[in-house]
Amino acid sequence: MSRRSRPRGAATAAAERRASSRALPQLELGRPTSRYGRWRAATLVLVYVLMGIHIAHWRIRGRTLAPLELNEVMYTLELGVVTAGFLFMATVCIATLLFGRFFCGWACHILALEDLCAWLLKKIRVRPKPVRSRLLLLVPPLAMFYMFLWPQVLRMLEGRPLPTLHLRSDEQGWASFQTTDFWRNLPGPGIAILTFAICGFAIVYVLGSRSFCTYVCPYGSVFRGLDRLSPGRIIAVGDCTACGACTAVCPSHVVVHEELQRYGTVVNPACLKDLECVAACPTGVVRYGVGRPPLLRGWAAWKPIRRPFDFTWGEEVWLALVTLGVLLAFRGLYDAAPFLMTLGLGVIVAYLGLCVLRTAYQRDVRIGPGWLRRAGRVTRFGVAAYAFAAAFVVFWGHSGYIRYHEFAGHRAAAEAVALAERALRAPGGETGGEPHDPGAVPGLPDPTSPTASSGDPMDEPNIVNRSASRAISHLEQCARWGLLRPPRLSDTLRRLYTLRAEARVALSDLRGAIADLERVLRLDPGAAGVHYNLGVLCATSGRDEDAVRHYSHAAALNPTDPDVFNNLGFVHLRRRAWGDAERSLRRALELQPSHALAHFNLARVLAASGRPADAARHLAAAEQLDPRLAQPADPAATP
Template sequence: MKPVLQAATGATPPADTIRPSKYSRWRAATLASVYVLMAIHIAHWRIAGRTLAPLEVHEVMYTLELGVITAGFLLMAAAFVSAALVGRFFCSWGCHLLAVEDLSAWALKKVGIRPRPIRSRLLLFVPIAAMFYMIVWPQIARWVVHTWPRTATWLGARPDFELRVITDSEGWASFVTTDFWRNLPGPVIGVATLLVCGFLVVYMLGSRSFCTYACPYGVIFGFLDRFAPGRLVLKGDCTGCGHCTAVCSTGLRVHEEVERFGKVVSPGCLKDLDCVSACPTGGLRFSWTKPALFASLSRRSRPRVRYGFSMGEEILMGVVFLASLFIFRGLYSVVPFLMTLGIGVVLAGFAVLTWRLYRRRDLYLHRLQLKRQGHVTSPGKVFAVLAVLVTVFLVDSGFVRYHEIGTTRTFDRLHEEQAGASSAVLVDEAQAHLRARERWGLFRAPDLDWRQASLSMYTGDFGSAETRLRQMLARHPRDLEARVQLARTLIAMQRPNQAEAELERVTSAPARSESDGPRMSHLRAEASALLGSVRATSQDPAGAIAAFEASLDEDPAQPQVHLALSELLAQQQRIDESARHLEQAIVLAPNLAAAHYNLGVVRVMQGRDAEAMASLERAIEIDPKDPVTCNTLGRLKAIQGDFVAAEALFRQALRLDPSYEDAQANLTRVLASRSQMTPREQAGSGVTEGSPDADSQTSVPRGSAP
């Protein structure tokens, strides 16, 4: 191996043999210990049932957007501080993903493949854009929405920032948890992410290419590294042998930076110390010095970089990456963002290789010669077939993803639309999207059956909804949301006994963990409320009251449940309890007209007529088109002797519902009492005197079943 540069002094370069790194074993042991600690962490959770929450790096986003301080945020904060002091040691000595990258590079080296890092202009912007999208954009969007609230219609609602710590019972971001996997992907997606972002990226693009061309956190680490006083510094002689550059797994031109600056200034340096160990003179070492700041960006001192792709190939990679981002982000509701970035850069490199197979006369993929003197070799033919299969997979995935996005948008519009012609069109669109997903999807997305069942219920096709929901439960018996939806379907199909059985299974189901408590509490509250409605319809008032009370024990902030329970209590002559629940319903929903009406009726039963009239008048203010409320208040006014007001209310009730016989009879009595009836009215009524009967002065309370 010839020296890359001769020493300025003209000294004889050392031997060509590069010394093995004395740090590699230590670093391998450190990276392996990361996975050992993960295993110990999981074991502690399985044994103790409660442990420190997983240290997830993406929780930085939640802290910056919501203000929730998490264990993952504290880990990354410590890593960022260390990067600002000593550079990117965390990346090469503590990152679980880099461990997979380096392990993949080591394994490939064992079979004779040395994946050297590529040099791309365009892909360098991928991690910058990803970091902006994940961390910077939410802050900008929140500021815009809070400054101009109307922008929320297209930017979406943005939460307020409130610095706080939450408990496990509050959900997903506590320091201690009983649900270790609460925010983690399943094992299949987890392993797939490591394979894509580790092995495939290394094989296609070179060692540590995910760090360079995909990792959004690497952008932050690289920026902080510029301010770090701890750096790799030339403290002795440099012969210009280039051994440091040769062993750099990140692909830095170490010897050129050392010659120009006397230290490594590139923010891409991960401080694995292999270059320090390889230096034959021992002149390169870690030490304290002036921060590099932005020296590496200076055009005058920046070394000339030879990129590995033409501008046309760069554009091809950019187009393929953006297409991959659209296709795979959230595909089948399972592909995470980090994995999408890995897939995108791998396919970008794969696309260039496919293009070169068509254009170039000779082509290699590591040790495999794909094309020789214009002829495609056997490995090249295999690669061409693979390229066709990948293209078909991309087209299919893009088609499915298009219909997934269409499904979401159509369902959102259905929630906003009122019943009518436009709703029928949206239903047809939704059905078309769902049929396409079911026919062309290679995998069954978790939301597909749920969407189909929901749409069937929306259109009144309860038989199809039941079939879909039972299929879901056959695959996932613990899917309690589907079980509640099945109960709603059975209620709509007039099968209350079966619905009651399904709801009882939900109300008796235990929480899987403490962090699962809020979700389970919500489900039990919903199921108990439905159970109360079923039992009330089945003439089981005691069972219905118990179910409604159980629902309120789980979630007291349910005005409709308070309303339904108050009706049952009033029917059981538990008047004071009924009044208390109605008062609570009004506190929770001040404009709930039915609650004001029922409270008025209950106040009459309590002998508190003045309060009853106030409640009924408030009910009419909220809903002036309710003839029953007008009639009831008219009766009360007539009993109090205010026949003028009573007559006006009865006439208003009849304007709203001309066939309302009770209001007509009451109006007849009031007119008779005022001696203002015409002969025809007197002949038709058969009543010539008196006021509305005291026994009929109030209506039965009208509840609203949940």
């Protein structure tokens, strides 16, 4: 596309940017760090030192102060649990209200990484151009609303009362101050490193210094609002010469000299009070002091002076939609990607994608030092960018597919579990209720009982079966096509297969129940209880060889369970394997001498083996323990 055909809005914006760049001084790359910069660097390093000491104290003592995470405010608002993180956030808010945004500039661990990245890039003479977007400025307040206010809106809509503020210990869950679970609300080391890489380094290289603070951080949105009320400000104590040195050194891209000339103070809430402007002022006019907050200066002071924005409204909409799309596709993916990391990734991908898109209608397009298109021709770097963009779109689509099924599957699983807790009866007491019964399955309804399902599609087992099947269909897609299998996925599938097996037993679908429990075994081959349940179902279905196999596995995995040996002995009895039956039943009685069914079944084995006296003794013991086992029939009768 020729320059003549460039959209008028883009040309106008470019002209404004050129004019603005001529009017403002440029910071020299070789300029030495100010004394405030050295002090601030020391405090930011100290933040990481204190974090390391905190973790080391927990590792050594096993118990430490709960993490000072600002997002623990959500647990206070939702559950009423007063935590160290909540009190820390409250302290920072009060300090910001009094003194301005010093915390962000002097104590934020993410800003430390952002400024470190900017410093390293300066050392190699790379100056990322700050990106200026209208709609992306809405991301932090929207994220803040979603994290802190939206749950309260839902609470009001659902008519739930406000929680009562209280303290908790570890035993009560989510301890307020002292905890043994330091990582309770923190990502693992791998995800933490990836978060730091995206939110502390990549975003600075792509979008400019402190772009995480500008376009992502929800806590910064809270502090921006409080800063508008704070009397602690950057002020001018004399006549400003408008040399622009203060503006040139500001890492937050505040137009300091113009705001000082117009208002006598900096009103832009992006000011983080790092005091670089104070150190850079050649006349000493710029100071930190007390001034009238912007809130008291009228509506004009609510609109800080900004440099021109970089995008047309169509491009702004693109940035917003892509950011949202990346957030929906990656947030919580594989139970790993945290909210703020995916927000940071979203704004990065949105801008990089726009740069690739711009090659279709702009003559010259670059990303950092690399040109995608120059003088109307796509460069080799541009071709590589096309290939990477295509690969990322495929990965993005795959991740969105997996994330959709994760979300839908886990939501359906929660519904299925809630239904099952109401619908399916709890496990019975002693194994079995009839002399011939090998034993009821713990957690599985007896298909021969009068409470078994009538087959009505609206009865509870049918509802549970359908609900569990819906959740399973979603989560099996994640297991089949996902690049990773998080532990929660396997745990949820195990639970769902078991629930559906329970429902299918109630519906007299033993074949389906057996298939579901076999799926559980593929996920957890060492589950003794599942082998036991499969033994019961196979025995009930007449599949005695399979029943023996599963009971034998259960006995090997749990050799102290008398019910397993009783049921194994019963199946051997039914197969007329008298020796195996006797050994299993005697083992059951060794483990539990008062096991009535084991006495009864052993009596039948002994009678069939031609030992009526021993059979009578065990039958008498069975009748004494459980009068229901009294049999008028000849104990010598074979099964």
